[in-house]
Amino acid sequence: MSTETHDPFAHSPMAQFEIRRFIPMEAGGIDVSFTNSSLFMVIALSAITLFLSLSMRRSALVPSRWQSMAELSYEFVANMMRDTVGAAGQKFFPFVFTLFMFVLFTNMLGMVPYSFTVTSHIIVTFALASLVFIGVTVLGFIKHGVGYLKLFVPHGVPAVLLPLIVVIEVISYLSRPISLSVRLFANMMAGHTMLKVFGGFIVMLGFLGGWLPLAFSVAFIGLEILVAFLQAYVFAVLTCIYLNDALHLH
């Protein structure tokens, strides 16, 4: 580990989000250092792979507990896709599943004390959201050609309102990657900051007054675990909805 100028567990609630380079590396003039963020990405990758491969190692007819969990995650995403996209979306199931599992695991790993939350960085969530946005847009144009632009012209709108509506639709379409990424990033960052702040209150108020923030922290951790799951779900569902827009032009 490289020595850092900042104490990783400093009192500043934002210190937990600092990127620390464990193995500084450079390739072709680009900084590719192995950081704490990289470490947790690799942990998430390994955890998902281990979870799905170990639990399905002996794929029994009557599933074991672990196998049942793996199947549950599969069917959860599969049902979500069936409900929002329909049969046409089956080709993109592996992508949405990967996206969901990656966000879910990085969110959940962030709940482990002293760990790092990969999704609390706007650049990561924005990269994922852009991947979705660009992919969906390209898919839409491949599927419908220039006709995909009809997405911005809703049916049954009075001609007078049309210029206004089209502008609004275009803005809303272009803001998709921003809203998608900021939603996840802001939720993660805010939750972890709150936890850190209240953790600091517990220490500050000590044995006498620290019980109230402690109780709040316990409750808040429960909420944060819910948020971690919910944000992964929301990310995946919105991806499905965008996919649906691209596949089935209204």
Next chain:
Amino acid sequence: MPQLVFADFAPQLVWLAITFTLLYLIMARVALPRIATTLERRRDVIASDLDQAASLKRQGEDALKAYEAALAEARASAHAIAAETRQRLTEEADREKAAMQESTSKRAVEAELRIATAKTAAMANVRQIAAETASAIVDKLLGARPDSAALNAAIDAAVTTGKD
């Protein structure tokens, strides 16, 4: 704010690309097909089990139907045999009764005939005895045999009156 340190963007993006691509490849090539196969196999097994259960049920129903049909047939044939026997017995009895009646009436006619013959013979004997007796009585009384014609007329008259 550590999120806005631009120098940290590159390593995050590079590692995100590496890990996400790897994860996608593992999911798409290995993990998801395996789960899909398992789920499909389970669905197949359940479906085939249900099919088998349905066919067994159908077999059971068929067996029950066959059994009921056999039972009904047996009952019908038993019925037929009973009716046939009853009819045969009735016919036999009727026939015997008729034969008996016939022979009885024949015998009665014969008996009547015999009685009539016997009666005629007896009447003839009685007449002869009466004629001889009357001839003997007249001989004893008068000392002479009566004229046979007068005697016969007298006996005829007596028999005729005696008959009434």
